Amino acid sequence: MCGIFAYLGEKTNAGELILQGLTSLEYRGYDSWGVAIKKENSKLHVEKHPGKIGEATFPPFTASSGIGHTRWATHGGVTAANAHPHVSCNDEVVLVHNGIVENFEELKQNLQKAGHHFKSETDSEVIAHLLEEEMKNETDLKEVVLRVFRMLTGMSAIIVFFPGTNQFFAIKNGSPLVYSGTQSEQILASDAVALIPYTNNVFFLPDYELLEMNPHGARLYDETGTEKSLKTVTLEIDKSQVEKGAFAHFMIKEIHEQAAIVKQLTKKTDQIQNLATAIQKSNRFYFVGCGSAYYAALCGEYLFSKIAKIHANSSFGSEFSYHLDFIDNTSTVMAVSQSGETIDIISGLQKAREKGAHIMALVNVLGSTLYRTADSSFLLGAGPEKAVCSTKAFVAQITAIFLLAHTMAHTVDKGTKDLFNAAREITSILEREKSIQELAEKIVKSKNIFVLGRGISYPGALESALKIKEVCYIHAEGFAGGELKHGVIALIEKGTPVIIYNPEDETYEDSLSSAYEVKARGAYVIGISSKPNPVFDAYIEVKNCGEATIIPNVVIAQLLGYYLALAKNLDPDKPRNLAKSVTVK
Numbered sequence: 001m002c003g004i005f006a007y008l009g010e011k012t013n014a015g016e017l018i019l020q021g022l023t024s025l026e027y028r029g030y031d032s033w034g035v036a037i038k039k040e041n042s043k044l045h046v047e048k049h050p051g052k053i054g055e056a057t058f059p060p061f062t063a064s065s066g067i068g069h070t071r072w073a074t075h076g077g078v079t080a081a082n083a084h085p086h087v088s089c090n091d092e093v094v095l096v097h098n099g100i101v102e103n104f105e106e107l108k109q110n111l112q113k114a115g116h117h118f119k120s121e122t123d124s125e126v127i128a129h130l131l132e133e134e135m136k137n138e139t140d141l142k143e144v145v146l147r148v149f150r151m152l153t154g155m156s157a158i159i160v161f162f163p164g165t166n167q168f169f170a171i172k173n174g175s176p177l178v179y180s181g182t183q184s185e186q187i188l189a190s191d192a193v194a195l196i197p198y199t200n201n202v203f204f205l206p207d208y209e210l211l212e213m214n215p216h217g218a219r220l221y222d223e224t225g226t227e228k229s230l231k232t233v234t235l236e237i238d239k240s241q242v243e244k245g246a247f248a249h250f251m252i253k254e255i256h257e258q259a260a261i262v263k264q265l266t267k268k269t270d271q272i273q274n275l276a277t278a279i280q281k282s283n284r285f286y287f288v289g290c291g292s293a294y295y296a297a298l299c300g301e302y303l304f305s306k307i308a309k310i311h312a313n314s315s316f317g318s319e320f321s322y323h324l325d326f327i328d329n330t331s332t333v334m335a336v337s338q339s340g341e342t343i344d345i346i347s348g349l350q351k352a353r354e355k356g357a358h359i360m361a362l363v364n365v366l367g368s369t370l371y372r373t374a375d376s377s378f379l380l381g382a383g384p385e386k387a388v389c390s391t392k393a394f395v396a397q398i399t400a401i402f403l404l405a406h407t408m409a410h411t412v413d414k415g416t417k418d419l420f421n422a423a424r425e426i427t428s429i430l431e432r433e434k435s436i437q438e439l440a441e442k443i444v445k446s447k448n449i450f451v452l453g454r455g456i457s458y459p460g461a462l463e464s465a466l467k468i469k470e471v472c473y474i475h476a477e478g479f480a481g482g483e484l485k486h487g488v489i490a491l492i493e494k495g496t497p498v499i500i501y502n503p504e505d506e507t508y509e510d511s512l513s514s515a516y517e518v519k520a521r522g523a524y525v526i527g528i529s530s531k532p533n534p535v536f537d538a539y540i541e542v543k544n545c546g547e548a549t550i551i552p553n554v555v556i557a558q559l560l561g562y563y564l565a566l567a568k569n570l571d572p573d574k575p576r577n578l579a580k581s582v583t584v585k
């Protein structure tokens with residue numbers, strides 16, 4: 001969701017650098033943007049615009065400090081006035097905010113009574129005015145920020161820029177803030193990805209601690225204002241991972257990275273063994289995720305049961321709080337999340353923790369909230385995922401869960417062999433990418449696309465439909481094949497594309513029957529199987545890799561979604577209305 005980038009350093013084109021920083025965060029999804037810089041020997045300059053940064057350039061002012069923000073609207077529409085930064089009445093406080101100030105209405109009324117004039121409809125703007133108000137009573141700016149932050153309810157991350165003294169203060173109790181400092185420049189951002197072009201040594205700000213960044217360096221304080229030491233970590237990410245390179249879009253680049261990610265994960269068996277040991281000590285096991293990560297969790301239910309003979313329940317993050325009755329201190333709850341910041345998961349997990357459950361996190365982002373706060377964390381290591389829709393993180397999640405199931409079953413060798421076969425099949429599908437592009441061009445005018453699967457191919461069908469609809473806006477639905485006759489079949493019309501997952505497992509014959517049933521109603525049947533069949537109008541071969549066949553199968557839907565988006569002239573990296581990391585409820 002919202003992105004933040006603040007710069008303080010020797011370079012004199014701060015406006016341009018901040019725009020570049022914000023561009024590197026565009027993948028998070030946003031609908032307006034703004035930048036405030038302190039012009040040399042002059043006043044503050046603020047630019048705010050609805051829409052995307054696009055080809056925008058920054059006026060060539062000489063400036064060595066400033067702050068920018070990309071906003072994903074919650075309180076107040078998409079307008080220039082509602083975009084951040086927000087500036088206090090006296091122009092001395094510049095503020096950017098991620099999150100929600102739940103008590104903003106009450107705070108705003110009091111501030112208005114005290115004579116403050118509001119320029120936006122946002123909850124965030126109250127913070128700038130509160131800071132100005134508090135500065136009337138307190139000269140120590142760190143005290144001012146700490147006091148104001150205590151007045152806010154809800155989860156927030158703020159960076160305050162005092163242009164008069166060139167000081168920045170960052171504090172949070174939710175979404176991440178990351179700092180990096182070299183001899184010549186310092187940066188504060190909402191996402192480590194924005195820091196990679198500068199340095200790999202970063203500091204993830206813990207909740208309620210205050211970071212001050214000024215021209216002499218950075219200082220860290222605890223919530224009482226006592227100074228403490230600041231220890232950086234080194235990110236194992238190189239610049240090529242945050243750039244598109246030779247690919248047209250991040251989505252296709254990330255699809256192409258998947259075979260290597262699957263193989264790489266098979267080397268992490270020691271860390272997976274630690275998770276297995278903790279799970280085997282517990283009485284009940286739950287997976288929790290949202291969107292694609294939820295579908296990976298649902299795959300986990302099938303894999304745990306079939307391979308490890310362990311019962312697992314999976315829940316959407318947003319529904320998990322309604323399932324808490326059976327959670328106790330003998331339960332383990334595993335959060336499955338690319339970003340590690342999804343608020344629906346975090347809030348559900350907080351309640352499970354209060355009931356004594358062991359919390360595990362399967363995440364892709366080092367330093368993320370779930371990574372830091374879980375009792376045991378596993379880093380997927382898929383590298384930064386910059387397309388809004390999840391591809392490689394989903395594949396990494398299934399791969400890790402698959403290995404976990406085999407670890408608990410003491411069949412890691414068999415699991416590893418299946419995964420290597422799955423990686424080989426991904427490569428083989430990518431060699432046939434052109435045929436999937438042609439298929440996309442053939443079905444691009446369809447109003448609906450359906451995907452059918454049974455067993456583990458059912459969550460695979462759900463994920464495939466999500467991948468298609470979110471990037472090309474064609475209505476797509478995944479169904480359990482056995483549900484056809486219970487209503488779904490009413491949706492089939494002449495020419496409706498129906499993708500049938502037909503792997504060589506216990507679902508083979510029944511899935512084939514579903515293919516015949518939809519074909520009899522005029523469907524255009526796209527069969528994904530190791531064996532061709534006359535019922536298929538289009539056939540995509542995927543060789544059998546045991547339960548791991550789900551992985552290459554889903555890659556086909558990723559490619560189909562990508563090429564459908566291209567056929568409709570849409571940008572697959574930035575689907576409308578979607579944000580990469582969903583940090584508000």
Ligand code: F6R
Binds near residue numbers: 292293294336341467
């Ligand atoms: C779909 C997609 C979303 C995310 C979901 C969870 O392509 O990207 O459905 O999977 O928002 O996000 P994380 O995994 O960051 O918790």
